[in-house]
C-alpha cells in the first residue's frame with residue numbers, strides 16, 4: 001500500500017508596514033509564504049505549489065499576492081507594490 005498526500009508549510013518572510021486595503025490603517029503586515037509539498041509515506045518529496053499572502057495585524061485581513069509582488073516588497077520597494 002502506497003500512502004501519499006500533501007503537507008502545507010507556512011513561513012513568515014517579513015513584517016512590513018503597508019496601508020491595509022480593508023481597514024485603511026498603515027499597519028504592520030506579515031508577509032507569508034505557503035508551500036504545499038507532495039509527500040510519500042509522510043516524507044515531503046517536492047513542492048508543487050507556492051503562494052504568498054499578506055496579513056494585516058490590525059484587522060486580520062489576509063490578501064493573496066503574486067510572487068512578483070512579494071519579491072518587490074522584500075526588496076524594500078513597497079511603495080510601488082500593489
Ligand SMILES: [Zn+2]
Pocket residue numbers: 020021022023024025027056057058059060061
Ligand atoms: Zn487591516
